[in-house]
Amino acid sequence: MHAVGSMALPGHEEALSSRDSMQLFVAVRQEDAWRLQAVLNARKLTLERQRLWDDFESLSAAEQGQVVEFIVALRRHDRTAKEKSR
Numbered sequence: 001m002h003a004v005g006s007m008a009l010p011g012h013e014e015a016l017s018s019r020d021s022m023q024l025f026v027a028v029r030q031e032d033a034w035r036l037q038a039v040l041n042a043r044k045l046t047l048e049r050q051r052l053w054d055d056f057e058s059l060s061a062a063e064q065g066q067v068v069e070f071i072v073a074l075r076r077h078d079r080t081a082k083e084k085s086r
Contacts, residue, residue, distance in 0.1 A: 001025040004044065020044040 003023045006015035026038040045053075056064060 001027055018049070 001024075003025070004020065005023065006017075006020045008015045009019065020043070022042055022044045024038075024040040024042075025036055027034045028037045029035075056067060059067065
């Protein structure tokens with residue numbers, strides 16, 4: 001049996017695709033009942049996100065730091081813009 005799930009983080013109204021996960025259940029019929037024998041819960045990762053992650057990890061530590069700083073600055077700018085529009 002296979003399932004897909006998602007979650008919204010505190011402060012977010014919608015689920016983030018980066019939080020999508022998938023579950024795999026192995027069910028075995030024993031006598032008159034189905035019983036779970038194994039469960040796997042894993043983060044769902046698209047090929048595009050995997051490529052991005054691979055590219056990020058191929059950067060030097062200093063370059064990775066620059067990318068992180070850039071993302072933080074973008075998020076800060078986005079929050080500031082949202083607050084001004086209220």
